[in-house]
Amino acid sequence: MSLFRNPFDADSRLSMRCTCGRHASQAEHDRAPDDAGSRVVESAVMRALFPQDSVRRAFIKSVGAGTALAAVSSLFPLGAAKEVFAQPAGPLEKTRLKIGFIPITCATPIIMAHPMGFYGRQGLSVDVVKTAGWALIRDKAIAGEYDAAHMLSPMPLALTLGAGTANAIPWTMPAVENVNGQAITLAMKHKDKRDPRDWKGFKFGVPFDYSMHNYLLRYYLAEHGLDPDTDVQIRSVPPPEMVANMRADNLDGFLAPDPVNQRAVYDGVGFIHTLSKELWDGHPCCAFAASRKFITEMPNTYQALLKAIIQATAYAHDPAHRKEIAAAISTPNYLNQPVTVVEQVLTGTYADGLGNVKQAPDRIDFAPFPWESFAVWIMTQMKRWGQIKGDVDYRKIASEVFLATDAARLMREAGLTPPEGTSQGFSVMGRPFDPSKPEEYLAGFKIRRA
Amino acid sequence: MRASSKRWRAPLLSLAVLIVLLAGWHAATRPPAAAVGVDPAYAALVGGAAAGGGQTPVPGPLEVGTQLWHHLQHPFYDNGPNDKGLGLQLGYSIGRVLAGYLLAALVAVPLGFLIGMSPVVYRALDPYIQVLKPISPLAWMPLALYTIRDAGVSAVFVIFICSVWPMLINTAFGVMSVRRDWLNVARTLEVSRLRTVLHVVLPAAAPTIMTGMRISIGIAWLVIVAAEMLIGGTGIGYFVWNEWNNLSISNIICAILFIGVVGMLLDALLARLARLVAYRE
Numbered sequence: 001m002s003l004f005r006n007p008f009d010a011d012s013r014l015s016m017r018c019t020c021g022r023h024a025s026q027a028e029h030d031r032a033p034d035d036a037g038s039r040v041v042e043s044a045v046m047r048a049l050f051p052q053d054s055v056r057r058a059f060i061k062s063v064g065a066g067t068a069l070a071a072v073s074s075l076f077p078l079g080a081a082k083e084v085f086a087q088p089a090g091p092l093e094k095t096r097l098k099i100g101f102i103p104i105t106c107a108t109p110i111i112m113a114h115p116m117g118f119y120g121r122q123g124l125s126v127d128v129v130k131t132a133g134w135a136l137i138r139d140k141a142i143a144g145e146y147d148a149a150h151m152l153s154p155m156p157l158a159l160t161l162g163a164g165t166a167n168a169i170p171w172t173m174p175a176v177e178n179v180n181g182q183a184i185t186l187a188m189k190h191k192d193k194r195d196p197r198d199w200k201g202f203k204f205g206v207p208f209d210y211s212m213h214n215y216l217l218r219y220y221l222a223e224h225g226l227d228p229d230t231d232v233q234i235r236s237v238p239p240p241e242m243v244a245n246m247r248a249d250n251l252d253g254f255l256a257p258d259p260v261n262q263r264a265v266y267d268g269v270g271f272i273h274t275l276s277k278e279l280w281d282g283h284p285c286c287a288f289a290a291s292r293k294f295i296t297e298m299p300n301t302y303q304a305l306l307k308a309i310i311q312a313t314a315y316a317h318d319p320a321h322r323k324e325i326a327a328a329i330s331t332p333n334y335l336n337q338p339v340t341v342v343e344q345v346l347t348g349t350y351a352d353g354l355g356n357v358k359q360a361p362d363r364i365d366f367a368p369f370p371w372e373s374f375a376v377w378i379m380t381q382m383k384r385w386g387q388i389k390g391d392v393d394y395r396k397i398a399s400e401v402f403l404a405t406d407a408a409r410l411m412r413e414a415g416l417t418p419p420e421g422t423s424q425g426f427s428v429m430g431r432p433f434d435p436s437k438p439e440e441y442l443a444g445f446k447i448r449r450a
Numbered sequence: 451m452r453a454s455s456k457r458w459r460a461p462l463l464s465l466a467v468l469i470v471l472l473a474g475w476h477a478a479t480r481p482p483a484a485a486v487g488v489d490p491a492y493a494a495l496v497g498g499a500a501a502g503g504g505q506t507p508v509p510g511p512l513e514v515g516t517q518l519w520h521h522l523q524h525p526f527y528d529n530g531p532n533d534k535g536l537g538l539q540l541g542y543s544i545g546r547v548l549a550g551y552l553l554a555a556l557v558a559v560p561l562g563f564l565i566g567m568s569p570v571v572y573r574a575l576d577p578y579i580q581v582l583k584p585i586s587p588l589a590w591m592p593l594a595l596y597t598i599r600d601a602g603v604s605a606v607f608v609i610f611i612c613s614v615w616p617m618l619i620n621t622a623f624g625v626m627s628v629r630r631d632w633l634n635v636a637r638t639l640e641v642s643r644l645r646t647v648l649h650v651v652l653p654a655a656a657p658t659i660m661t662g663m664r665i666s667i668g669i670a671w672l673v674i675v676a677a678e679m680l681i682g683g684t685g686i687g688y689f690v691w692n693e694w695n696n697l698s699i700s701n702i703i704c705a706i707l708f709i710g711v712v713g714m715l716l717d718a719l720l721a722r723l724a725r726l727v728a729y730r731e
Contacts, residue, residue, distance in 0.1 A: 103695055130532040132682040132691055136595070143599035166596075188505075240695035247505065267697060268500030333533035336696040344495055351495035 093298040094147070095124055097305065100131040100140055101150040102207075103335045104239055104257040105345045106178045106286035109366055110150050111334045112325050113312035121311075122304040130334070133238040134208040141291065142169060148305060150177065151289040153370075154378045156401050158210040161379075163387050170292035173370050174306050174403045175313065177286040181345070181364030182213060182276035183261040184220070186253040187246050191271055191354060196224035205237035205245060205254035212276075212285050215381040217255040220279055222447040223429050228385075229449070246270050257285065258345040258364065259337050264353070266341050271353025275363055280428040282365075284374045295403075309368070316366040322346040370402035373423040373435035380438045386449035394438045472511045479510040509700040517700040518707070532692070534684065536705070540712055542684040546602070547670045547716075550609025554666065558614045559659065562621025563647065566655070572622065579618065587612035587673050591680055601681040605674070612673045613666035620662025624655030656727035664720040671713045686712075 097119075101107040111128055113119050119126040131137045134152060138159070141149040153176060162168030186193070193199065199221070206213040214236075218228040228234055237245060239260045245251045247269045254260070255276070264270035276283060288309050295302040315321055326343040329335050335342060344350035348363035375398035382388045423435040433441055442448065493501035500506065525537030565572045587608045594604035628651050636646045678687025686709055693701035 127531050130682060130692070132680060132688075136601075136680070136682065139592075139595050140601060143595070145600060240691070243697060244694065263697065266495075266497045266500060267506040268497065268504055269506075331529075331533070332692070332696070333530050336692055338497075340495060349495075351492050353496075353500075355489065355492055357489070357491050357495065 090300050092123055092304055093301045095301075097124055097126045097147040097301070098129055098145065099126055099148050099150070100129050100137045100146040102134065102137060102239065102257075103130055103337075104286075105259055105329075105335070105342060105364060106181055106257050107150045108316050108325060108329060108346070109177055109309055109312040109368075110288060111329045112316065113308050115328045115334075116312070116315070116325075118308040118312040118315075119305075122308045124301070124304055124308065126305075126308075128334075132240075134211070138165070141289070147294060147301075148288065148290040151287050152208055152211040152213075153284045153287040153374065154210040154212065154215070154382065155208075156287065156289045157375060157378055157397065158382070158387070160397060160401050161382075161388055161392075163382065164210060171289060171401060172292050172295055172403050173287045173289050173375075173401055174295070174302070175288040175309055175368035176284045176370050176374070177288055177313065177366065177368075179282050179284055179365050179367050180275070180277040180362060181285055182216070182255060182257055184217070184253060184255045184273040184276070185246075185261045185264050185270040185353075186273045187249070187251070187270050188268070188353070190252060194273065196221060196226065199226060199252075200231050202252040203233045203235065203250070205235055205242050205251045205256065207237070207239050207257060209236055209387070210382075212283060212378070213255045213257070215378065215385075216276055216279055216283065218385060219381070219428060220255075222445065223431075227447050243267060243269055259335065259341045262341045262344050262350060263337060265351050266338065268353075272350070275360060277360070277362060280426070281362070282426065283428070284371075287370070288368075313366045313368045319347070319361060370404055371424055372398040372402050372404060373425065373433070375402045376423070376435045376438050377426075377428070377433055380442045383450045384442055384445060384448045389450070392438075394435075475511050479508050506697070509703070514700045514703045518704045521704050521708075531683070536686070536689065536708060539684060539686045539689045540708060543674050543678060543686045544712065544716075546605050546678075546685065547609055547667070547674050550606040551613050551667060551670050553606070554610045554614040555617060555663065557610075558617035558662075559621050562618045562659070562662075563625055563651070565618070566622040566625025567647075567651070572626075579615070583615045583619070588676055588680070591677065595681075601683060605677045605681050605685075608677045609670045609674060613670040616665040616669065617659070617662040620665070621655065621659045624658025624662075625651055627658070628654040653727070653729070657724065657729070660720070660724035660727055664717065664724060667716050667720050668713065671709075671716055675709060 099110060101110050114126060114128045129146070131140065131149075134155065137146070137149050137151065138155060140146050141151070142159075142165070151173075153173060156171040156173040158164050159169050159171040204217060206217055208214065214234065217234065221228045221232060226232060235251075237251065237254070239257055242251065242254050242256050242260050243264045246254065246264060247267070253270070253273070261270075261272055265272060276285075288306075290302065290305075316325055323343060323346075326346050327339055330337050330339045330342040345364060348360040350358055350360070350363070352358050372395070376394045379388070379392055379394050379397065383392060425432060425434050427433060431444070442450070497506045521536045525535045527535040528538060565575055590608055590611055591604065594607045595601065598604050598607060632650055632654060633646070636650050641649070674685065675687040675690065678685035679691040680687075682688050682691065686705060690702055690705045693705065
């Protein structure tokens with residue numbers, strides 16, 4: 001579900017497609033890129049007031065969009081919130097920032113905001129620094145060398161929970177970078193082994209232990225009856241090293257971020273078995289993350305930075321901009337890949353490695369809203385595979401880490417209690433997930449460590 | 451006439467070896483014949499070899515030569531923090547190596563003197579040295595990153611820790627094996643302790659110390675590439691990592707050549723310094 005959709009549009013349809021098929025929803029045809037920021041505020045407030053889509057729709061339908069807007073404005077200073085969101089409340093505490101990133105297409109909004117001037121427009125001078133791996137980006141962010149960083153969306157949760165680090169450090173995730181955009185790639189020699197039940201003994205690569213890739217691959221294997229801990233080997237391999245390892249016969253497959261998958265195809269090393277959207281359409285992957293210390297000590301800088309990121313994300317969300325973005329970020333300074341590889345990922349017209357040209361316009365999408373239900377799902381999987389033990393206060397941690405937009409923060413500042421309107425159910429490989437019943441969900445898996 | 455022809459024999463042999471190697475490389479990496487009957491829309495989306503059902507081959511000498519020429523033409527370009535010329539990257543690496551190496555020398559040489567001159571200190575510190583010496587310098591990296599909290603300083607620390615041991619051990623050994631006769635002569639002449647150290651022990655141990663320093667610089671240069679591949683940012687190791695990310699083997703081969711040349715120059719420099727302090731008994 002896109003955050004840029006007009007929340008007052010009663011005609012907005014539940015189907016994920018618009019008539020032309022190129023937008024995530026019909027409402028996006030008339031969306032102007034400039035008001036994306038205020039739309040985000042409106043949308044977040046509406047969703048916060050009416051967490052259930054059906055109730056919101058009924059409300060808007062019965063009173064009309066204009067009345068709804070007026071009614072909500074009387075209840076909540078929407079105009080002020082938009083303004084505050086648009087304009088930093090005070091002078092920027094710091095204008096020279098360093099943001100670390102891993103050279104993958106998930107980082108697109110963070111990277112492209114640099115050459116395309118999104119940071120500059122907020123008065124920020126940002127160095128985006130390429131970093132060699134996830135553990136390093138985490139350590140550099142903890143050390144304060146980076147003001148904010150591109151992380152995998154489970155990482156801020158793991159940091160806050162103290163999983164995989166010496167002590168728990170409160171971390172936040174103000175925005176999701178991308179949804180979908182990953183794939184399972186297998187080595188060429190396995191092109192006849194398309195059934196996961198034949199994968200016993202395979203060596204798989206995932207970018208990091210605390211990654212959506214790890215959880216999705218384990219989920220996929222377990223749904224096909226393979227125990228990911230005993231039937232196969234799953235290794236943590238930095239994305240840039242994956243293709244080289246597959247070429248050297250060191251990996252049979254990987255669930256990796258792009259452009260790694262497309263690069264394996266480009267070099268004739270592997271083929272794309274399935275896109276991650278086939279497992280869970282709309283799953284989050286990477287995130288824009290910052291320490292709680294940063295956002296509390298530098299609220300204005302944080303706000304300006306988040307605004308730049310959300311605007312860049314909105315720009316990247318539009319399929320019409322994807323070719324331009326591909327050209328801007330595939331240079332040696334950023335992804336360092338052939339343009340065609342990045343373009344195939346972003347446009348969704350791609351070679352699958354088996355001689356077919358496939359079309360998947362939603363292969364990757366960019367949507368910033370950090371649904372708390374995503375966080376809950378991630379924590380169920382952390383618990384499922386023994387990364388965290390004992391009782392987990394899912395809801396509390398989800399809301400502390402996944403900052404459901406600046407609007408919720410502004411509501412708190414205005415003396416209002418932000419309602420619980422930040423969760424939505426979804427289903428992963430046909431298994432429905434109810435964010436209010438994580439333990440029941442967890443108990444429903446046959447293969448699990450907890 | 452005979453003498454000059456003998457002088458040319460070795461370089462000619464070197465050249466012949468190079469030509470044979472390049473010819474072998476060229477023959478081994480010649481691209482296979484273009485595949486027929488591939489969907490052109492598909493072929494446009496993948497690399498040339500993948501369109502024919504193969505894998506992208508290792509680049510040949512011509513390809514690498516072109517890339518090398520390109521790097522030699524633009525060694526110092528700077529396109530922002532993630533894309534700099536090879537010259538700049540080598541500069542960063544040499545800077546880190548020298549910083550760590552000089553710090554190590556400042557610590558190792560005085561400490562080595564102390565250990566070499568006092569059997570008690572030697573026996574007291576020996577177990578520590580023996581345990582710390584064989585640790586791979588890269589094993590220190592996570593600890594350094596966690597405690598120092600700065601990637602650049604951590605890299606310098608790793609260079610320090612890897613170059614300190616050969617210098618320390620060689621200095622101690624050199625000081626210990628100064629001939630007793632010379633020390634006895636100094637004692638008979640009632641030379642002060644400091645003067646003995648500076649005018650007898652130091653010159654006598656200098657060649658051994660220099661050998662240790664030469665070993666250290668070699669190790670430091672080996673380690674910096676690996677360290678920079680881990681910390682990223684700048685340096686020749688980062689360049690190799692970044693080009694690996696792009697699977698650009700020809701750039702990696704160029705970098706390997708440059709790493710070799712710089713390593714050779716550093717070693718030659720130390721060898722020349724060693725010759726300055728050499729003596730014959």
